Amino acid sequence: MWRYLFALFIWLKCLFPLASAGLLQPSARHHPDVRRFEIDLTWQNASPDGFERKVILINGQFPGPQLDIIEGDEVEVVVKNSLPVETAIHFHGISQQGTPWSDGVPDVTQRPIQPGQTFIYRWTAVEYGSYWYHGHAHGQISDGLFGAIVIRPAEDRPAPFEKISDSIQGLKKIKQAVSKPTPVFVSDWTHLTSEEYMKAAMESGIDNFCLDSILINGKGSVICKPQDELNSLTRPDQTMLLGNETVTDKGCLPFYLPTVVGDFPIKPEKVPEDVYYNCKPSGGQHEVITVEPADGWASFDFISSASIASFMLSIDEHKMWIYAVDGHYIDPIHVDGTPIPNGNRFSALVKLDKPFRDYTIRVANFASSQLISGFATLRYKGQDGTPKPSNPSMGYNGVNLTTDYVLLDENKIAPYPPSKPAAIADTTYKFDIGFFGAAFRWTVSGKSALNISQDIDPILFDLDGPLATNKNLTFPTKNGTWVDIILKTDGLFNPPHPMHKHSHKVYVIGKGTGQFPWDTVEDAVKEVPQFFNLETPPLVDGFTSPPGSEKEPGWVAIRYEAINPGPFLLHCHVQTHFAGGMGVVMLDGADKLPEVPPEYLKAEF
Numbered sequence: 001m002w003r004y005l006f007a008l009f010i011w012l013k014c015l016f017p018l019a020s021a022g023l024l025q026p027s028a029r030h031h032p033d034v035r036r037f038e039i040d041l042t043w044q045n046a047s048p049d050g051f052e053r054k055v056i057l058i059n060g061q062f063p064g065p066q067l068d069i070i071e072g073d074e075v076e077v078v079v080k081n082s083l084p085v086e087t088a089i090h091f092h093g094i095s096q097q098g099t100p101w102s103d104g105v106p107d108v109t110q111r112p113i114q115p116g117q118t119f120i121y122r123w124t125a126v127e128y129g130s131y132w133y134h135g136h137a138h139g140q141i142s143d144g145l146f147g148a149i150v151i152r153p154a155e156d157r158p159a160p161f162e163k164i165s166d167s168i169q170g171l172k173k174i175k176q177a178v179s180k181p182t183p184v185f186v187s188d189w190t191h192l193t194s195e196e197y198m199k200a201a202m203e204s205g206i207d208n209f210c211l212d213s214i215l216i217n218g219k220g221s222v223i224c225k226p227q228d229e230l231n232s233l234t235r236p237d238q239t240m241l242l243g244n245e246t247v248t249d250k251g252c253l254p255f256y257l258p259t260v261v262g263d264f265p266i267k268p269e270k271v272p273e274d275v276y277y278n279c280k281p282s283g284g285q286h287e288v289i290t291v292e293p294a295d296g297w298a299s300f301d302f303i304s305s306a307s308i309a310s311f312m313l314s315i316d317e318h319k320m321w322i323y324a325v326d327g328h329y330i331d332p333i334h335v336d337g338t339p340i341p342n343g344n345r346f347s348a349l350v351k352l353d354k355p356f357r358d359y360t361i362r363v364a365n366f367a368s369s370q371l372i373s374g375f376a377t378l379r380y381k382g383q384d385g386t387p388k389p390s391n392p393s394m395g396y397n398g399v400n401l402t403t404d405y406v407l408l409d410e411n412k413i414a415p416y417p418p419s420k421p422a423a424i425a426d427t428t429y430k431f432d433i434g435f436f437g438a439a440f441r442w443t444v445s446g447k448s449a450l451n452i453s454q455d456i457d458p459i460l461f462d463l464d465g466p467l468a469t470n471k472n473l474t475f476p477t478k479n480g481t482w483v484d485i486i487l488k489t490d491g492l493f494n495p496p497h498p499m500h501k502h503s504h505k506v507y508v509i510g511k512g513t514g515q516f517p518w519d520t521v522e523d524a525v526k527e528v529p530q531f532f533n534l535e536t537p538p539l540v541d542g543f544t545s546p547p548g549s550e551k552e553p554g555w556v557a558i559r560y561e562a563i564n565p566g567p568f569l570l571h572c573h574v575q576t577h578f579a580g581g582m583g584v585v586m587l588d589g590a591d592k593l594p595e596v597p598p599e600y601l602k603a604e605f
Contacts, residue, residue, distance in 0.1 A: 512554065
């Protein structure tokens with residue numbers, strides 16, 4: 001009997017290991033198939049880049065602890081709001097199949113969690129792969145409210161690893177590596193809190209301030225480079241916008257340039273001191289990721305939690321096999337570097353076949369607004385002693401340094417196993433995205449800006465409410481139908497926008513420059529088929545619109561099947577753009593909306 005009980009104890013211990021640093025295991029299983037996590041949000045002082053400011057800590061850490069889940073699990077996340085302000089948490093990329101009340105968007109799927117309140121999010125892990133959770137109220141991502149989600153795939157889940165290695169031993173080591181991926185958050189950071197940032201933006205009329213640092217897994221430093229070096233690093237896209245000016249000592253485009261703020265009025269005196277100028281170096285902790293070379297391979301989930309920046313990433317002297325994007329497997333692509341737009345996740349395998357020493361992980365902002373980079377270290381365990389610099393393939397400005405450099409082409413991402421959308425959509429929406437009357441106001445629909453956290457009854461609770469009935473912001477679809485959305489970028493200078501569709505993954509079926517005069521994609525394909533891919537299009541929950549202007553507009557077309565009824569956002573993941581109104585609500589499956597459980601209607605658990 002004792003031998004049986006001891007064996008049972010060991011089995012349970014293996015199944016539900018204790019929490020470790022950065023990994024939040026279930027606190028208890030109230031039901032055999034339920035994983036329950038408890039997180040406490042607090043507002044405390046921290047110094048991620050050597051400068052102390054208030055930060056949202058999750059269970060006392062930043063970034064928050066990882067939620068470790070298995071495909072098919074039922075999940076409960078108990079959130080205690082110990083912040084001085086209201087909050088909400090969105091589980092980015094999770095479909096919320098049958099649980100739209102757990103999508104985490106104030107005014108849309110829930111009431112915000114008030115200070116001192118506890119809220120329980122419940123959902124089913126029908127996905128597998130790399131995801132993340134983050135704040136979805138008041139720009140709280142930029143205060144540190146985010147953490148990783150890793151959902152281990154079911155054992156019978158088809159995987160593309162034979163396309164990377166065809167040897168039995170190689171496949172074994174690859175599978176071991178992907179069973180324990182290392183999440184790597186790449187973030188931008190400012191010394192202003194999200195509230196201070198938005199207040200300054202609205203008062204000054206400027207929406208895109210300078211960053212202070214780039215963090216990797218919440219660690220980094222403020223880097224100040226000499227003006228001559230900054231001038232030499234300035235890229236052609238920035239030179240075009242600068243005219244006769246130079247970047248500031250923080251590497252920023254000056255805020256007063258017409259190419260930056262357009263014709264909108266600004267109040268320079270309301271711009272906080274030291275935001276664009278007076279770079280002051282400071283040193284925070286440096287992230288070191290140690291790998292065991294005997295493992296043969298390492299797997300990384302690169303996650304962009306950026307508020308503003310758009311990143312390029314590379315690892316010195318190491319190519320990467322990108323094998324999953326936004327959680328789902330793709331046909332693997334061998335690259336030297338990859339873009340990581342805001343909110344997206346790129347899973348990569350790295351072969352550990354180099355000399356045992358340190359190699360620099362480089363993360364550069366590729367948005368035109370600023371020259372800034374962050375760094376971490378990939379360290380081989382058992383390194384051979386004297387440190388020496390590794391050879392970069394990408395510069396501080398995100399530009400490749402070698403002639404054979406291969407950058408991931410997002411247009412060539414193909415789902416694995418192969419899948420494709422329906423040949424024709426049932427419904428088409430065309431939106432004009434961009435500025436909406438001010439440099440800090442933005443729109444998706446082209447007709448109105450979306451204000452979140454107005455303390456109104458959520459759409460899910462009240463279909464007769466002000467947001468649900470606003471035909472400029474809320475757009476219905478029928479359950480089981482295919483939906484096309486065409487986003488057009490023209491008007492004033494329109495930068496690329498990293499867009500995110502809640503709940504449903506979307507096929508990116510077309511992208512081009514020029515006007516989009518057609519009523520439907522079907523009409524467009526007849527005239528310009530070269531701009532479309534209906535056979536192997538990327539399947540993602542985040543995609544980037546092309547830049548546009550009056551002289552050279554652009555457009556992108558997505559297609560998805562509305563199979564999960566509920567009100568779900570489509571919005572820009574640049575935090576200032578979303579806070580400035582850049583979103584719409586797709587009322588998916590409006591004819592089949594589920595009944596909301598009483599505890600969510602009352603927010604009493």
